[in-house]
Amino acid sequence: MFNLIRRDLILQKWQLLIFIPIIMFFIIMDKHPALIFLVASILIPFNAYAYDEKAETNILLNSLPYTRVEIIASRYLGAIVYMGLAIGVTCLALVTFNKPFTMSDMAIGGGLFLWFASFTFPLFYIFKSGYISTVVLIGFLILAGVGPSVFMFIAENLPVINDFIVSLSVPTLYTGVAVLTLIIYSVSWGVTTIIYQRKVF
Amino acid sequence: MEHVVELKNVTKKFKGFSLKPINLQVRRGFVTGFIGANGAGKSTTIKMMMNLLKPDAGKVKLFGLDYQTHERAIKERIGFVYDGNVFYEGLNLKDIKRIVGPAYKRWDDKVFYRYVEQFELPLNKAIKTFSKGMQMKASLAIALSHHAELIIMDEPTAGLDPIFRRELLDLLQEIMLDGSRTIFFSTHITTDLDRIADYIAFINNGEMMFNQSIHDIAENYQLVKGGVDLLDRDTEKAFVHIHRTSTGFQALTDNIEAVKKTFGDSVVMERASLEDMMYYMKGGKQHVQFN
Structure with missing residues (x-):
């Protein structure tokens, strides 16, 4: 399992060097720290799918002594591991550039990443290979562009939800969101495993 | 256990093609050639042996074990070579070894480097720059470096020039010498088999026609x-x-x-x-x- 996770580093060793300037760019552009954490988290796991969506890769992985359950588990656990690493590197970069950030920025960035991963990982196994990583990346950009205004719209026009959230204490809210995130991530993991077990190569 | 591979009444249906109930046994310690025209069902059968495809019905057993409960144990003991390159084409052989090697408990770096030297393979060049013959050699070096008992090859000689084909067949003969290995390989170039196969399994239009020793075939x-x-x-x-x-x-x-x-x-x-x-x-x- 560890080997499957480590594989992404071997595959992307040159690209990793490009990721750092990308993070720098966001920092220099003075973007919100939560967004920087999110972008940094996304880079490795989603770039990995550019390799994994090829049929040959799946033939290779499935011919090696791994089960399909392990292959998917390595994706979901790997995403968390690389998210942790990316957040660590981003923290260092932010400190170096003297940009202030809070723990909640990290939590929001990481949380959003997990949500995004939960909804997109299964897609990589449902749709035909070749286009899906492009579709997901474009989807991400659109979401990042439109998402905030949708939230604002909901906040302004549906006071019930707004009031409910405001009425919760901060710890309850954070715990609630964290639990919900984990549940969604786990469900996504389960669904992807089922899809992958039925796949033919 | 005499048979390393056993397919019992295995069927598989696709659009426009179906594998009729197939029974196939591969004997331990021998080379079995798997022949049939293009589209006869060779690759489908091999994919089911590798658990890349699940049969609609019937049983697939390797080393007497089934994939439901012993997937890892089975694949530990198999070396595979496919028609096309399945390794990450942008990587060099050293990095591929870094990914594939740790997957096997019995991976042996020494054996791997010995084959790399014997096949004159460059370690630091991307696989995509390799010729078809070199890609085949690279696959073979990887397949042979974890002390696999069964080597499954899907059309290993397809697209190779005659000299290289002969070299490959000589090599296969060489690796059979210690007597512990079994080779199962598909081909539609039947002359490959006269040289090295002990048994021939023939599939035609999704149906097993026979699986006999070369000697019996000549007699029958x-x-x-x-x-x-x-x-x-x-x-x-x-x-x-x-x-x-x-x-x-x-x-x-x-x-x-x-x-x-x-x-x-x-x-x-x-x-x-x-x-x-x-x-x-x-x-x-x-x-x-x-x-």
Whole structure:
């Protein structure tokens, strides 16, 4: 399992060097720290799918002594591991550039990443290979562009939800969101495993 | 355990193609060649052996174990070589080894580097820059470096030049020497098999025609040539397939005794090559056709 996770580093060793300037760019552009954490988290796991969506890769992985359950588990656990690493590197970069950030920025960035991963990982196994990583990346950009205004719209026009959230204490809210995130991530993991077990190569 | 691979009544249906209930046993310690025309079902069968495809019905067992409960244990013992390159093409051989090697408990770096040297493979060049022959050698080096007991190869000689094909076959012969290995490989180049195969499994149109030793095949099948006037409804029954021309007929028989009894010296009988068999059985066994 560890080997499957480590594989992404071997595959992307040159690209990793490009990721750092990308993070720098966001920092220099003075973007919100939560967004920087999110972008940094996304880079490795989603770039990995550019390799994994090829049929040959799946033939290779499935011919090696791994089960399909392990292959998917390595994706979901790997995403968390690389998210942790990316957040660590981003923290260092932010400190170096003297940009202030809070723990909640990290939590929001990481949380959003997990949500995004939960909804997109299964897609990589449902749709035909070749286009899906492009579709997901474009989807991400659109979401990042439109998402905030949708939230604002909901906040302004549906006071019930707004009031409910405001009425919760901060710890309850954070715990609630964290639990919900984990549940969604786990469900996504389960669904992807089922899809992958039925796949033919 | 005599058989390393056992397929029992295995079926698989696709759009426009189906594998009829297949029974196939691969004997331990021998080279089994798996022949059939393009699209006959060779790759499908191999994919089911590798658990890349699940059969609709029937049982697939390797080393007496099934994939439901022993997937990892089975694959630990298999070395695989596929027709195309399945390794990340942008990576060099060293990095591929870094990814594939740790997957196996019995991976042996020494063996790997020995083959790399023997095959003269560059370690720091991307796989995509390799020629077809070099890619094949790289796959083989990886397949042989974890002390696999069974080597499964899907069309390893396809697209290789004759000299390289011969080299590969010599090498396969060499790795069989220690007696602990089994090789199962598919091909549609039947001349590859005359040289190294002990057993031949023949699949045609999704149906297993036979799985016999080379020796038995030579004894059981012969090519018969004679005048068309010798053929009638009764005498034709002795043949698998008959090919008629203006000067006479050529036919394949799996019933040599009957042919000898019926025709005696009026026909010429000779050894049927694997290619003859593939050609004559194309229409299905016991299915006399007239061309």
